[in-house]
Amino acid sequence: MSTDLIYLVTGAGVSMLGFRGFVTRAHLFWKILGINLMGSGIFLILIAAPPRLPGGEADPVPQAMVLTGIVVALSATALALGVALRVAVRTGRPYLEEEAGDPVDHPTAASEIRREME
Amino acid sequence: MSALPWILDGVVALLLIGLAYRLLDTRDLFEATVLYIAFGLTLSLAWVRLGAADLALAEAALGAGVTGALFLNAYQRLARRGEGRTDEESSGLTVVDDRVDEVSPAAALASYGVWGLIAGGLAWVLVTLPARDPILPVLVDAALEDAGVSNPITAVLLNFRAYDTLLEIVVLVAAMVGVWSLDRGSREFARNPADLGDEPILGALSRLVVPLAGLTAVYLTWTGAYATGGAFQAGALAAGAGVLLVAAGFMRPVTSAAPFTRALGVLALVVFTVVGLVSLFWTGLFLDYPPGAEYGLILLVEGALTVSIAVILVELFVDVPAIPEDDPGLRVLDPTGDPLGRVISPDGAFIRGAEEE
Numbered sequence: 001m002s003t004d005l006i007y008l009v010t011g012a013g014v015s016m017l018g019f020r021g022f023v024t025r026a027h028l029f030w031k032i033l034g035i036n037l038m039g040s041g042i043f044l045i046l047i048a049a050p051p052r053l054p055g056g057e058a059d060p061v062p063q064a065m066v067l068t069g070i071v072v073a074l075s076a077t078a079l080a081l082g083v084a085l086r087v088a089v090r091t092g093r094p095y096l097e098e099e100a101g102d103p104v105d106h107p108t109a110a111s112e113i114r115r116e117m118e
Numbered sequence: 119m120s121a122l123p124w125i126l127d128g129v130v131a132l133l134l135i136g137l138a139y140r141l142l143d144t145r146d147l148f149e150a151t152v153l154y155i156a157f158g159l160t161l162s163l164a165w166v167r168l169g170a171a172d173l174a175l176a177e178a179a180l181g182a183g184v185t186g187a188l189f190l191n192a193y194q195r196l197a198r199r200g201e202g203r204t205d206e207e208s209s210g211l212t213v214v215d216d217r218v219d220e221v222s223p224a225a226a227l228a229s230y231g232v233w234g235l236i237a238g239g240l241a242w243v244l245v246t247l248p249a250r251d252p253i254l255p256v257l258v259d260a261a262l263e264d265a266g267v268s269n270p271i272t273a274v275l276l277n278f279r280a281y282d283t284l285l286e287i288v289v290l291v292a293a294m295v296g297v298w299s300l301d302r303g304s305r306e307f308a309r310n311p312a313d314l315g316d317e318p319i320l321g322a323l324s325r326l327v328v329p330l331a332g333l334t335a336v337y338l339t340w341t342g343a344y345a346t347g348g349a350f351q352a353g354a355l356a357a358g359a360g361v362l363l364v365a366a367g368f369m370r371p372v373t374s375a376a377p378f379t380r381a382l383g384v385l386a387l388v389v390f391t392v393v394g395l396v397s398l399f400w401t402g403l404f405l406d407y408p409p410g411a412e413y414g415l416i417l418l419v420e421g422a423l424t425v426s427i428a429v430i431l432v433e434l435f436v437d438v439p440a441i442p443e444d445d446p447g448l449r450v451l452d453p454t455g456d457p458l459g460r461v462i463s464p465d466g467a468f469i470r471g472a473e474e475e
Contacts, residue, residue, distance in 0.1 A: 003127050003167055009241040010131040010164070014138045016237035021142030024229060027214055029147055029192070033154055036185070037138050040161055047168050049244060051252045058170040060270035061254040064279065067271070067350050068286045070176050071427070074185055075293035078434035081192045082300045088196060093210045 007048040015041025028084035028094045032077060039073050127167055133160045145214035147196065151189040158182025171346045172271050175338075179354035184431055187361055191435065266412025267343040275348065276416045280405040284394065287386050287426065294383055294430045324366040331359035339424045343413065349420040353427025360432035379429060386426035390419050 018037030021030055043066045050059040088094040137160060141153035158181035165174035193212060200211045258270050258278070265273035275283050335356040342348030363369040393415050394405040401408055407415050 003123065005245055006127045006131050007164055007168060008244045010134050012237050012241035012244060013135050016233050016240065017135070017138045017142060020229065020233040025142065025214075027147070027210070029189070029196075030142060030150065030214075033150060033189075034142060036154070037142065037157070040157070040181070041138075043173075044161075044164065044168075045244060047165070047170055047173065049247065050254070051250065052169060053252065053255055056169045058168050058173075059252065059255050060258055060274055061279075063170050063172055064271050064274035065282075066170075066173055067176055067275065067348075068282055070173070070180050071350055071354075072286060072289050074180050074188075074431070075290050075434065077185055078188055079293045079296045081188055082297045085192055085195055086300055088199065088211070094196065095210065 004048045007044050011041045011044030011048060026095050028087060032080045036073060036077060043069060130160060130163050147193050147212040151193050154189060155182050155186035175351040176354060179351060179358055183358050184354065187435055266416055269342060269344050272342045272348050276419055284390050287390060290430045291384055291387055294433050297434055320366045324362050324368060328359045328363060331355050335424060339420055342420060349423035352424045356424065356428035357431035360428060361435050364436055379433065382425055382429040386422040389422035393419055
């Protein structure tokens with residue numbers, strides 16, 4: 001029982017750290033990392049909250065849900081990284097426009113072609 | 119009761135919190151990526167302590183392994199963009215731009231205070247939840263006899279809640295299509311196998327690890343019916359082997375254009391749907407397997423799932439990091455880095471492809 005309690009608290013801490021990272025960091029990669037950590041923390045809560053089976057194994061139903069969740073989180077991460085890289089190519093930086101606060105003219109794919117053609 | 123389990127759990131919990139804090143706080147993307155892999159491995163230890171061996175397997179292979187490889191790859195693409203540029207031009211790519219991400223120490227402290235309060239409240243609610251007897255495991259146990267498999271997790275995934283798993287493979291296929299639509303597939307890994315002589319460790323390691331991983335994947339698929347294992351862990355392992363093969367140059371990365379890849383990617387979706395339809399006509403309910411045929415059908419779906427998950431994960435790895443401008447061949451096709459293949463003139467106007475807008 002005590003093990004479950006420790007990981008319940010850990011799950012709460014990790015998920016909120018992830019949420020905070022997602023909200024406060026401007027760099028898109030850290031936002032993706034933050035969402036992933038938030039998910040991991042919630043997975044911990046899902047497994048640690050329900051009572052264990054007599055043999056000490058975790059409840060199979062949330063285990064199946066979390067297993068599904070890990071795979072879905074991975075595919076969403078892959079897609080998000082692809083989009084973030086695309087943003088970096090188009091705007092020159094991996095930031096959302098409203099958060100970039102861009103004082104420098106960063107080279108984008110288009111501006112480099114322009115430079116080469118000149 | 120000895121104190122050892124307490125110490126072990128305490129160390130794992132502190133590591134998880136510490137790694138999560140550090141990787142979100144650091145300003146160096148490479149450090150964050152490596153710490154994220156360490157976080158995944160530590161989390162798989164936590165799964166073992168929580169009695170969830172299936173999750174430990176999946177976390178080590180997927181959460182730490184494949185996700186880590188994805189992030190490292192994407193990191194490298196960003197780092198390459200910064201090469202040959204001034205510090206000012208490349209700031210904000212792999213090292214945080216302080217002008218954008220700057221937070222005053224007081225504000226940081228205040229925000230940690232607020233988030234700490236929320237986390238504390240959440241933890242308090244969770245810890246004070248009234249204890250109760252298991253409900254769902256009892257239901258699972260009662261129905262396990264008719265499930266066709268004796269591993270309760272596989273029974274939940276592929277019988278009781280087969281809809282979830284069907285929709286999950288839909289999500290995977292959707293992610294693959296989404297990544298494909300972002301670019302045309304990377305040739306970055308089209309390395310000549312003859313070059314492997316320069317990298318003896320990579321070559322020898324792949325020769326050792328890949329056959330073992332393949333064998334273990336087959337074993338896990340088979341054993342999932344009655345013990346720890348199953349299609350997800352097996353697919354993840356096979357995907358890890360595939361990523362290693364591609365990264366080492368043994369296997370040419372197949373692009374989205376390859377019909378074979380597409381067929382293997384949707385194999386599980388097709389097989390699963392056909393099984394569902396067959397059981398619909400047989401028993402009148404979608405995915406309600408005909409009595410007696412459960413084991414065979416579940417094994418069939420599991421096999422297809424393993425293959426498709428492995429192929430999709432390798433595809434996600436191969437395709438995600440491609441930035442066309444890095445590739446002279448693709449640059450001609452796609453000089454703007456535009457997924458629609460439009461060409462931008464020096465003054466920023468569309469030259470080609472604008473009509474389709």
